[in-house]
Structures are given as structure tokens and as C-alpha cells.
Amino acid sequence: MRRSGLAENTHGLGAHDHACWRYEEAREFHAHVREFLSDGLARGYRVWYTASGDVTALAGDLRGIDGIDEALASGAAQVSSLDTQYPVGAPIDPAAQVRAYAEATQEALAAGFTGLRVAADCTPLVGTPEQLDAFARYEHLVDHYMTSSPLSGMCGYASDAVDEQAFGQVACMHPNTNSPSPGFRLYAAGDDGTALGGETDLVPGELFSLALVRAGLRPRDGRIVLEAGGLEFLDHNSLLRLAGHAADRDALLVLRTSWPGAARLVDLLDLTNVRVEAAS
Numbered sequence: 001m002r003r004s005g006l007a008e009n010t011h012g013l014g015a016h017d018h019a020c021w022r023y024e025e026a027r028e029f030h031a032h033v034r035e036f037l038s039d040g041l042a043r044g045y046r047v048w049y050t051a052s053g054d055v056t057a058l059a060g061d062l063r064g065i066d067g068i069d070e071a072l073a074s075g076a077a078q079v080s081s082l083d084t085q086y087p088v089g090a091p092i093d094p095a096a097q098v099r100a101y102a103e104a105t106q107e108a109l110a111a112g113f114t115g116l117r118v119a120a121d122c123t124p125l126v127g128t129p130e131q132l133d134a135f136a137r138y139e140h141l142v143d144h145y146m147t148s149s150p151l152s153g154m155c156g157y158a159s160d161a162v163d164e165q166a167f168g169q170v171a172c173m174h175p176n177t178n179s180p181s182p183g184f185r186l187y188a189a190g191d192d193g194t195a196l197g198g199e200t201d202l203v204p205g206e207l208f209s210l211a212l213v214r215a216g217l218r219p220r221d222g223r224i225v226l227e228a229g230g231l232e233f234l235d236h237n238s239l240l241r242l243a244g245h246a247a248d249r250d251a252l253l254v255l256r257t258s259w260p261g262a263a264r265l266v267d268l269l270d271l272t273n274v275r276v277e278a279a280s
Contacts, residue, residue: 115150197230
């Protein structure tokens with residue numbers, strides 16, 4: 001089962017988990033990277049660290065992981081620089097990026113590893129509005145891949161370069177984050193489904209609508225289903241945005257949740273294209 005919600009550390013993250021990590025100091029982030037990748041090596045994963053900078057210096061960030069020299073020499077651990085992977089300031093291609101990680105995961109499995117675990121400092125990849133839009137879409141797309149393949153990831157964002165508004169746009173596309181911002185999470189569920197968790201009452205409406213579009217919520221058999229077992233609170237504006245998103249696509253919105261206020265809110269707002277079901 002995937003973990004979702006706020007996380008103070010990376011302990012307990014498994015083969016399909018995906019964490020968004022906001023940090024103030026690089027050394028703080030590097031400590032969590034070492035924790036995350038060390039656990040991956042212990043579980044038999046191939047681990048991969050990527051960030052901006054010289055590869056030798058990046059390898060130095062991993063010092064303190066038991067057996068890291070041997071892991072780097074054998075290919076159990078890999079390091080790469082974003083500087084050579086992506087043109088400066090250019091937005092990524094979300095689908096191509098997912099394909100690249102899918103290929104890397106299959107290569108790890110073919111080499112005898114139990115999966116692939118990636119820690120990445122994504123800060124340089126969200127510097128412009130175009131980059132941010134593409135990367136937020138990618139974060140949700142790769143999260144779907146993770147639900148059915150042994151790929152787990154930790155995505156770091158520096159708070160001095162990625163402000164809270166920008167961070168919220170990528171954080172909401174992860175099941176796990178170490179930050180209470182933006183409050184809600186719109187992430188992948190099994191069988192190509194989508195889950196909604198957290199609270200929406202303090203979320204800017206534009207951010208919530210943007211996340212719905214970036215997640216690519218489209219009807220299947222005339223329905224848009226949200227697995228909302230982790231939903232703690234849904235305000236009326238967010239529910240109206242959900243209903244409007246479904247209505248624009250001529251779909252019935254099915255909200256599967258244990259939050260007791262959902263059905264009452266649907267009745268009060270007289271939303272005829274929304275159905276509340278009990279979360280399994």
C-alpha cells in the first residue's frame with residue numbers, strides 16, 4: 001500500500017511511494033537523500049541521485065551511506081547531473097520523462113534489482129511558468145506509473161528558489177509531502193484511478209482547478225471517480241469546482257469518501273451530477 005499524507009522523514013516509504021520535499025538548507029536535504037537511498041539499497045533497489053552540479057561533487061553528497069563506494073562502482077548506486085540532462089530554462093516533456101524512468105526501472109529489474117529509487121533536486125526544473133506547468137503535469141503522470149511499477153521517488157525543492165505558491169503546484173501532485181502547503185493532494189490511485197486527500201478549505205481556488213486540469217481528470221464510462229478515503233475536509237467552493245469540472249465533460253462525479261460532510265454538502269448545493277459513495 002502507498003503511504004500518503006504529511007511525512008517528517010522518509011522512513012517507511014516503499015516501492016511505489018512518491019514524496020515531495022521542501023527544504024531550506026542543502027545539507028538538510030542531503031541528509032534525507034542519504035536516508036532515502038540507504039534504505040533503498042538495503043531493500044535491494046538500484047538507487048539514483050540527480051541534481052544540478054558536478055557529478056563528483058554530487059557523489060560526495062552521498063558520503064555516509066554504508067557501502068556507497070562499492071554501490072557506485074557496481075552500478076547499484078548511480079549519480080547524474082541535471083546540467084547535462086536538460087537545456088537550461090526549457091520545460092520537460094512529461095510523457096518522455098516518464099518513459100525514461102520506465103526504461104530505467106526495467107533496466108534495474110533486468111540487472112537483478114528489486115526496483116529503482118530516485119532522489120532528485122528538482123529546483124532547476126521549475127524556474128519559469130512554462131517549466132512549472134510541464135513539471136507539475138509530469139509529477140502526476142509519473143505518480144501513475146509508480147502505482148504499478150517498483151519505482152519510488154523523492155523530489156526536492158529549495159524554499160529560497162521555489163516560493164510557496166510554486167511549491168504548492170507540484171506538492172499537490174504527490175501522495176506524500178513534508179510541508180502542510182497546499183493542504184490537499186491529488187495523486188494516483190490503483191487501476192489508473194485518482195485519489196484526493198487532505199483538506200481544501202484554505203486552498204486558493206485557482207490552484208485546485210489547475211490541479212484538476214493538470215491531473216487530466218477525464219470521464220470513463222461517463223464517470224469521473226475520485227478515491228477520497230484520505231479526504232479530511234472538502235469546502236463548498238472546491239466541491240463546486242469538482243462538479244463543474246465533471247459537468248464540463250458531461251460526466252458524473254463519483255466521490256468515494258469516509259468524510260461525513262460530503263453527502264450533506266452535495267445535498268445542500270443540489271449537485272445533481274455528484275454522487276457520494278462510501279470509501280472502501
